[in-house]
Amino acid sequence: MTSDAAPAAPTNPGLGALFVGFLTISIQAFGGVLPWARRVIVERRGWLSPAEFTDMLSLCQFLPGPNMINLAVALGVRFRGIPGAIAAFAGLIGVPMVIVLLLVTLYEGIGPSPAVDDTLGAIAAAAAGLMIATTAKIAEPFFRARDWRAILIAAIGFLAVGIFRWPLLWVLFVLAPLGVAAYWRWRR
Amino acid sequence: MGAYGQLIAHFAVLSLLAVGGVPTVIPEMHRHAVDVAGWLSDTEFTNLFAIAQGAPGPNMTIVTLIGWHVTGLGGALVATAAFCVPCCVLTYFVFQLWNRWRDRPWRVAVQAGLSAVTIGIVAAGALVIAIAADTNLARFAITLATAALAWWTRLNPLWALGAAGVIGALGFA
Numbered sequence: 001m002t003s004d005a006a007p008a009a010p011t012n013p014g015l016g017a018l019f020v021g022f023l024t025i026s027i028q029a030f031g032g033v034l035p036w037a038r039r040v041i042v043e044r045r046g047w048l049s050p051a052e053f054t055d056m057l058s059l060c061q062f063l064p065g066p067n068m069i070n071l072a073v074a075l076g077v078r079f080r081g082i083p084g085a086i087a088a089f090a091g092l093i094g095v096p097m098v099i100v101l102l103l104v105t106l107y108e109g110i111g112p113s114p115a116v117d118d119t120l121g122a123i124a125a126a127a128a129g130l131m132i133a134t135t136a137k138i139a140e141p142f143f144r145a146r147d148w149r150a151i152l153i154a155a156i157g158f159l160a161v162g163i164f165r166w167p168l169l170w171v172l173f174v175l176a177p178l179g180v181a182a183y184w185r186w187r188r
Numbered sequence: 189m190g191a192y193g194q195l196i197a198h199f200a201v202l203s204l205l206a207v208g209g210v211p212t213v214i215p216e217m218h219r220h221a222v223d224v225a226g227w228l229s230d231t232e233f234t235n236l237f238a239i240a241q242g243a244p245g246p247n248m249t250i251v252t253l254i255g256w257h258v259t260g261l262g263g264a265l266v267a268t269a270a271f272c273v274p275c276c277v278l279t280y281f282v283f284q285l286w287n288r289w290r291d292r293p294w295r296v297a298v299q300a301g302l303s304a305v306t307i308g309i310v311a312a313g314a315l316v317i318a319i320a321a322d323t324n325l326a327r328f329a330i331t332l333a334t335a336a337l338a339w340w341t342r343l344n345p346l347w348a349l350g351a352a353g354v355i356g357a358l359g360f361a
Contacts, residue, residue: 026245030349032317033246034310035338039345055299058306063282065275066248067209073279078287085280093268096245097252101264103239104253112235115357120242122356125327126349128318129334135314136339139307150304157308162315168208172305179301184294 011046015087018076021045022091027099031127033068033092035134047075054138062176068092153179191259192266194225199251199270206275208309210247217250227258248272326361 013021021040029036034057042053060070069089076088142150153175160171189197198220206213214237221227228236236257240250248271255267289295322328334348355361 028346029244029246031241031321032313035345043342054303054306058299058302059282059286060279061208061306061309062302063275063279064204064207065209065272065279066206066246068246069248069272070275070279073276074283077280077283082280085276089272089276092246093272096243096249097264097268099245100240100243100249100253101256101261103243104236104256107235107239115359118359118361119353119356120238121321121323122327122330122352122361123242123349124317124321125330125361126334126345126352128314128321129331129336129348130338130345131310131314131317132331132335133338135307135311136335138310142304142307147304150300150307153301153304154306154308154311157305158311158315159308160312161309162312165316168212168309172208172309175305175308176302179305180298181301182304183297183300 013045013047013079015080015083017045018080018084019087019091021047022072022088023095026092026094026096029096031124032131035127035130037068037071038134038137041075047079050137050141054141057138062172149182153182191263195255195258195263195267196270198225199255199267200274203271203274204278210250214250217254221254227254232257324361326355330355330361 011017025033025036025040038053041047042050048056056071056074057067060067060074063070069092072088072092073085076084076086078084080087139151139154142154157171157175160166160175161168202213202217205216218233222230222233233254236253237250240247240253243249248268251271252264252268255263255265257263258267286295318331322331330348330352334345334352337343337348338345352361
């Protein structure tokens, strides 16, 4: 894999960079923000290492609220405190809000159209592929480290949510303590 | 309670229930907006959901659209703020504590355990999205090609999304 090559120098973003970074993420993010967040934050701007990104993402996943909104707040706070959180949040949400309001106005004007449905459907298929590649990038370090405990826990979560379609909330409530317990004991 | 008050009350509560993200609370959002509050019809909810999913950005813009549907621009802003502020404040305080406990041994175990679960959840999300999107063979091929491109090259994935959009617009997928 070539895409995780570290950028030239680690950077410490200011308020403007946080706002623009998350704006860049938001306007490209068709069919899921996560692949774009990782691409910009880890691969392009080098604000976090791959491991730091996965750590931050995992905590955001367990906190209530939209994961990527939480991630923007966590990353903004880390570099620039509360103003940083507001800058990242505004960058992530501002333009998409304007876009959906324009789209809904347009949609109510022209009504449903098969050509639009086909276009969006094909874009959704590409977005799914992007999500698969991002999953692979997040999982890869755990395979490389031969961390079978993590891979087993991940496999259980994947089966429960992806295959059996059990409610995410309950899977998290059961699996998270199990995951922590697995590391707790083995680390002593 | 006025329309604004109702939007704030509903979405502020949902914000703190959305453990795992927006998909967790979509069923409850639908139940309340359509069946309890009567803000919109079933079809209207589905259409707004499709617009929010099809547009770039976080999938929480469904909340913006419901607020807009109820009371226009003011509702859009109020609903979005009500849905984002509670979880953002919580995130802020949790990360403050989290950083303070950086060197505690138990934090290492918690982080490792949660990261492992996260991989599984992200993988499940990818599968669910792919199954929903790949309704024919051409779309399945688009998914595979985009995954391969994003894994092996540094090309901006927007090219793949754009190409897919063109293929779809021409009626090939």
